[in-house]
Amino acid sequence: MTALRAAVVGCGNVAGNHAAAYRDLPGVDLVAVADVDPARAATLARRFGGRAVAPEVLFDPNLGLDLVSICTPHPTHEAVVAEAAAHGVHVLCEKPIAIDLPAAARMVAATESAGVRLGVLFQRRFWPAAQRIRRAIDDGTLGQPFLGHTSTLLHRDPEYYTATDWRGTWATDGGGVLMTQAVHNVDLLQWFMGEAVEVSAVHSTVRHPIEVEDTAVATIRFAGGGLATLSASTALTPGLGSRVQVTGRSGATVGLAEYPEGSEARIDLWAVPGAEAVGDPYPGGLAADLDLAAINGGLAPFHALQIADFVAAVRDRREPAVTGREAAKSLAILTAIYASAASGRPEPVPRLPVPVPVPQ
Known part of the structure; x- marks a missing residue:
C-alpha cells in the first residue's frame, strides 16, 4: 500500500492534533507543515515531523501531496481549499467551513469539480x-x-x-x-x-x-x-x-x-x-x-478518529463522515441566527446553493 502524503497548513493550537494523527496513522506520511510564521511551522515540524515550508510552496508538485488539513483562520479557508482542489489534493478543513454560505458553496463546487474529497472537522x-x-x-x-x-x-x-x-x-x-x-x-x-x-x-x-x-x-x-x-x-x-x-x-x-x-x-x-x-x-x-492547550489535548483522540475516517474515505473513494455539504448545514443555521438578530423577526435557514458545474 502506497503511503498517502499529508500536510498541515496553519500551525496554531489545534494543528498539533492533526499533525499527531497523521504521524501515527499507518499508511500516512506527514511530509510538510506550513504557516505564515516560519518559526511556528518549524516548531510544529520538530514536534511531529515533516518539513516546515512556506504556504505558497505547499502545493509544489515536488511535495506530491495527497491530502492537507487546513487549520488557518476562518476567512482563509476558501483560498486554501480552492488551491488544493486545483492541484488535485484532498482537503480536511477545520470548522467552521467558512464564515458565509457563498464561500462554502464555492469550496464545495471547487472540490466536487476537481473530484477531490472535502471533509470538515466536527470531531464531537x-x-x-x-x-x-x-x-x-x-x-x-x-x-x-x-x-x-x-x-x-x-x-x-x-x-x-x-x-x-x-x-x-x-x-x-x-x-x-x-x-x-x-x-x-x-x-x-x-x-x-x-x-x-x-x-x-x-x-x-x-x-x-x-x-x-x-x-x-x-x-x-x-x-x-x-x-x-x-x-x-x-x-x-x-x-x-x-x-x-x-x-x-x-x-x-x-x-x-x-x-x-x-x-x-x-x-x-x-x-x-x-x-x-x-x-x-x-x-x-x-x-x-x-487552559486552551488542555481543551485541544482532550479533543485529540476524537480528532484522530475523524482524521482516520477521512484518510479511509480518500483510500476507499467514498464520502467522509462530515462532508463540506454536511458542514454547511450548521453554518446555514448560524447565518439565519445572525439575520434574525439583525432583523428582529424570524428568518428562514438558507440552503447551500447547488453548485454550477465548472466547464472542463
Whole structure:
C-alpha cells in the first residue's frame, strides 16, 4: 500500500492534533507543515515531523501531496481549499467551513469539480455519547426528535480575544461564541433533529472587548415539525460546559454533557424505559481556569478518529463522515441566527446553493 502524503497548513493550537494523527496513522506520511510564521511551522515540524515550508510552496508538485488539513483562520479557508482542489489534493478543513454560505458553496463546487474529497472537522460527532444518541434515533429508541436544546456556556478571558488580531471581529472571525464555540453543538443538534428551516434569535456583547456577540439565544424550527432552543455565551465565570438534549416521538429524552470543556462528553440523561442511572455531569466541581492547550489535548483522540475516517474515505473513494455539504448545514443555521438578530423577526435557514458545474 502506497503511503498517502499529508500536510498541515496553519500551525496554531489545534494543528498539533492533526499533525499527531497523521504521524501515527499507518499508511500516512506527514511530509510538510506550513504557516505564515516560519518559526511556528518549524516548531510544529520538530514536534511531529515533516518539513516546515512556506504556504505558497505547499502545493509544489515536488511535495506530491495527497491530502492537507487546513487549520488557518476562518476567512482563509476558501483560498486554501480552492488551491488544493486545483492541484488535485484532498482537503480536511477545520470548522467552521467558512464564515458565509457563498464561500462554502464555492469550496464545495471547487472540490466536487476537481473530484477531490472535502471533509470538515466536527470531531464531537465521534464521541461515544454522540454516537449512542444517534443510534437511539436510528433504531427507534427515541424515534424522530421533536424537542431539543443545546447550551454552550463557557468562560473566556478578555485576553483570549486580544491575543490574536483575527479574533472577535466580523471580518476575520465571522462571529463570536456562535461561530467559534457553539457551532459544534449546533452541528450535533441538527445531526440529531434533522433539517432546520427557521430561526428566531437575539444576541448581545455583554462582557468582552469585541464587536461580535459573546452571548446569544435562539429558537429553531425543523422541517419535521421539531423545535429546539439554543443558548450560548463566553461570559461565564466559571464556565458550565456544553449540553445537547433531545426528546423523540417515543417520549424518551436523552442528553450529553461536556464538562470540563474539551473533555469527552458523557451521557448525563437517559430517560428511556429501563434506563441506567447517570452520574454527576460536573465531577470534581466547577473550575474557572481556562487552559486552551488542555481543551485541544482532550479533543485529540476524537480528532484522530475523524482524521482516520477521512484518510479511509480518500483510500476507499467514498464520502467522509462530515462532508463540506454536511458542514454547511450548521453554518446555514448560524447565518439565519445572525439575520434574525439583525432583523428582529424570524428568518428562514438558507440552503447551500447547488453548485454550477465548472466547464472542463
